[in-house]
Amino acid sequence: MMDDSRETFGPRAFVTGFPIKHSRSPLIHGYWLKTLGVPGSYRAQEVAPIDFPAFVASLKSGESGFVGGNVTIPHKEMAFRLADDPDTLSEELGASNTLWMEEGRLKATNTDGRGFTANLDEKHPGWDKAQSAVVLGAGGASRSIIQALRDRGIKEIHLVNRTIERAKELSDRFGQSVNAHSLAALSEVMHGAGLFVNTTSLGMDGEDAPVIDFSPLLSDAVVTDVVYVPLKTPFLVQAEQQGFAVVDGLGMLLHQAVPGFEKWFGHRPHVDEKLRTLIIRDMDKH
Numbered sequence: 001m002m003d004d005s006r007e008t009f010g011p012r013a014f015v016t017g018f019p020i021k022h023s024r025s026p027l028i029h030g031y032w033l034k035t036l037g038v039p040g041s042y043r044a045q046e047v048a049p050i051d052f053p054a055f056v057a058s059l060k061s062g063e064s065g066f067v068g069g070n071v072t073i074p075h076k077e078m079a080f081r082l083a084d085d086p087d088t089l090s091e092e093l094g095a096s097n098t099l100w101m102e103e104g105r106l107k108a109t110n111t112d113g114r115g116f117t118a119n120l121d122e123k124h125p126g127w128d129k130a131q132s133a134v135v136l137g138a139g140g141a142s143r144s145i146i147q148a149l150r151d152r153g154i155k156e157i158h159l160v161n162r163t164i165e166r167a168k169e170l171s172d173r174f175g176q177s178v179n180a181h182s183l184a185a186l187s188e189v190m191h192g193a194g195l196f197v198n199t200t201s202l203g204m205d206g207e208d209a210p211v212i213d214f215s216p217l218l219s220d221a222v223v224t225d226v227v228y229v230p231l232k233t234p235f236l237v238q239a240e241q242q243g244f245a246v247v248d249g250l251g252m253l254l255h256q257a258v259p260g261f262e263k264w265f266g267h268r269p270h271v272d273e274k275l276r277t278l279i280i281r282d283m284d285k286h
């Protein structure tokens with residue numbers, strides 16, 4: 001529970017979306033505020049799309065009293081457009097998930113890709129030795145992951161999607177290292193790859209997912225999933241049964257929150273097991 005007495009002290013930050021009540025960000029930031037003993041508050045603020053420009057205006061003018069916050073669906077694109085100074089990561093994605101005021105200007109970045117790589121760095125260091133990676137899906141999550149993989153120096157990225165046009169559109173944004181394929185090519189492009197990432201919603205919330213033969217991957221390849229409900233998704237279960245190392249997607253959610261907290265509250269927080277357990281318990285409740 002949020003300690004109301006702290007609401008009046010220190011910087012105030014928000015997470016906004018529409019709807020927002022299922023967001024776990026208040027739990028994450030609340031945990032860090034409490035464990036680090038930092039004064040400040042973080043709360044969910046539901047804002048309808050039509051009201052979002054006014055919300056941003058009140059942030060810029062200082063009227064809202066917020067120093068910044070997180071932005072989620074459906075406001076990420078608008079947040080990028082309304083920011084005074086979006087960084088290059090946001091520019092390339094056309095979307096921002098983290099906002100903060102600095103010297104009277106609204107700054108914006110996108111921390112999803114950093115969350116993705118930080119999770120792999122924590123759970124499977126050395127993953128980035130992979131020369132080739134396969135990314136399944138071409139939606140918003142895929143976009144930030146491809147950006148992060150490219151920036152990390154992964155030489156060959158195979159983007160596989162049910163709708164090939166969407167994969168092509170995305171690969172064109174990122175240049176030569178990203179190749180677009182249809183689902184029929186999945187097995188072929190998995191040959192010699194050291195990383196497999198599911199960015200689709202397949203397998204979410206107990207839904208079935210297709211059977212995948214992971215054996216064409218390198219024997220020391222790692223398989224990861226952006227879906228984290230359930231924690232062990234059908235793809236991760238299959239990959240593990242087939243002898244591959246797996247990393248679940250919860251850490252991406254936790255790690256993407258780190259840069260925002262540091263901007264608003266001035267302390268770099270740590271993703272630890274207690275935080276993971278807190279979120280897993282919350283997932284079990286719903």
Ligand code: ATR
Binds near residue numbers: 161
């Ligand atoms: P997000 O922004 O969360 O990544 P999205 O933009 O809705 O979500 O993208 C969902 C991704 O999951 C897409 O790549 C989608 O494939 P299409 O582009 O062909 O729609 C993929 N996806 C969803 N359901 C799927 C299914 N049943 N089989 C294969 N791919 C699926």
